[in-house]
Amino acid sequence: MSLKTLRLIAKTFVVFVLSAILIGLLYWLFAASRWDWLVKYFPLLLRGLWLTVLLWVFSCVLGFILAVPIGLVQVTGPTWLAGIARGFCTVIRGTPLLLQVWLIYYGFGSLFPQIAQYYPAFRQDFMWLIRLDAFWYALFAFTLSFAGYEGEIMRGAFLGVPRGELEAARAFGMSPWKALIRVWLPRAVRLVLPTLAGEVVLQLKSTPLAMTVTVMDLTGVVRNRITQDTYIVYEPLMLLAVIYMCLTFVAVWAFGAVERMVPQKR
Numbered sequence: 001m002s003l004k005t006l007r008l009i010a011k012t013f014v015v016f017v018l019s020a021i022l023i024g025l026l027y028w029l030f031a032a033s034r035w036d037w038l039v040k041y042f043p044l045l046l047r048g049l050w051l052t053v054l055l056w057v058f059s060c061v062l063g064f065i066l067a068v069p070i071g072l073v074q075v076t077g078p079t080w081l082a083g084i085a086r087g088f089c090t091v092i093r094g095t096p097l098l099l100q101v102w103l104i105y106y107g108f109g110s111l112f113p114q115i116a117q118y119y120p121a122f123r124q125d126f127m128w129l130i131r132l133d134a135f136w137y138a139l140f141a142f143t144l145s146f147a148g149y150e151g152e153i154m155r156g157a158f159l160g161v162p163r164g165e166l167e168a169a170r171a172f173g174m175s176p177w178k179a180l181i182r183v184w185l186p187r188a189v190r191l192v193l194p195t196l197a198g199e200v201v202l203q204l205k206s207t208p209l210a211m212t213v214t215v216m217d218l219t220g221v222v223r224n225r226i227t228q229d230t231y232i233v234y235e236p237l238m239l240l241a242v243i244y245m246c247l248t249f250v251a252v253w254a255f256g257a258v259e260r261m262v263p264q265k266r
Contacts, residue, residue, distance in 0.1 A: 037230045038239075041221070048221035049243065051135065055217060056204050056247075059139055063146025063203075064196075068185065070147060071154025085151065092148025098209050100145055105137040105213040138210040146203055153195055157188035197255035201248050218243060 038045075070085045092100070161184055169179035189196075208219035216224070222236045 033235050033238075034232055035235060037226060037232060037235075041226050044216075044221045044225060045218065045239075048216055048218040051215065052207050052218040053247070055135070055139055055142060055207050055210060055215070059142035059146055060200050060203055062139075062143045064150055066143065066147035067150035067154050070151030071156075071158055071188075072180075074151075074155045075158045089148045089152045092145055093152065097141070097145050097206055098212065101138060101141040101209055101213055104141045104144075105134060108137060108140075134213045134215045135210075138213055138215050142203065142206065142210075145206075146199070150196070150199055153192055153199070154188060157192040158184065160191050161187045193255060193259050197252060200251050200255070204244065204247055204251065 070088065073081045073085050075082075165183055165187060166179060169183045174182065207217060210217050211220035211223060214220075219240060222240050226236045227233050
């Protein structure tokens with residue numbers, strides 16, 4: 001039997017197995033599973049999806065804004081500030097995100113009620129309900145986590161920009177600030193785009209941890225409401241997986257479009 005025939009048999013077998021798995025999944029989805037709960041909990045799912053997207057997008061945006069100076073001071077100094085930034089990145093990358101979320105929520109979250117015991121007026125202002133909302137603590141924790149990881153990546157990106165481009169900017173009479181904005185930062189962001197796309201996807205897959213501090217995001221709605229009320233487990237989890245896959249596809253597509261728009265060389 002020739003090698004070409006063996007390859008054809010192997011390809012046919014793989015296609016047959018994948019087709020059987022797909023047919024089985026489709027049969028399970030449409031014939032053997034229950035979806036009557038979807039109409040009732042659809043508004044809750046939409047609200048949970050909205051909170052998940054807010055937590056994901058804002059933590060990535062705010063975290064990247066923090067990551068730029070964190071990475072920059074590690075390259076340019078001063079030494080004491082670079083040490084603080086390096087220590088921050090080390091602590092963030094060396095501790096689990098779940099632990100960070102718990103420390104911030106149960107730490108700051110318990111601090112405000114204790115203050116209100118001694119200063120009752122602290123409970124009366126319009127910020128009181130915001131201080132008690134777990135979403136803001138989760139957003140703060142996710143932002144710091146993203147900044148810690150991305151800050152170290154930005155440090156490498158700043159170092160990866162050729163020195164000749166910065167010297168050319170100074171030769172044209174650019175101030176350090178103008179050289180940073182027009183040359184150094186854009187080139188560093190271009191270098192870090194593929195890695196940034198992966199970090200954004202990882203951030204999305206970390207958002208279910210917010211459920212552990214009572215945030216009713218998409219995962220919280222599925223686990224704390226739908227499965228507990230209906231005792232249906234697999235169908236909500238499958239729906240959850242599909243939604244996260246769609247969000248991941250959107251993120252990858254968006255970063256791919258940005259990479260195609262940015263010139264490869266300058």
